[in-house]
Amino acid sequence: MMAHTFRELVIGGVLVAPFISYAVAALFVVLLIRPLLRFVGFLKIFSNAAIAELSLYVTILGLLVLFF
Template identity: 45%
Template sequence: MMTELNIAGVYIAPIVAYGVAAGVLFLLCRWLLTIVGFWRLVWHPGLFEIALFVSILSLLVLSFP
């Protein structure tokens, strides 16, 4: 399990690091889905984007115990 991150003497919760990593991966996935034209098939893009981000964040949290 990941412990607190110490950045310049400030302790940061591990979920912040997971959130930043998930954000970067989400932007990469979003960019790739835009290139291949996937958004034409999605009924509600905003809802799909939230679900994609939560899925990526959950996979990161569960992958690094």
């Protein structure tokens, strides 16, 4: 039987859920790759660039939750 243990982040004595850490990490990754995406014209192929970026964020967040 495998039990997944979650590591809580402690900020000022307050336990922060692991999901919040993943959400911040995913935001950091998206902000890092954003200039590259603009350079290659990723957002120009979508009719709504904001939804495309949101979808990319959700995908990265899902991968972080799945693998960590």
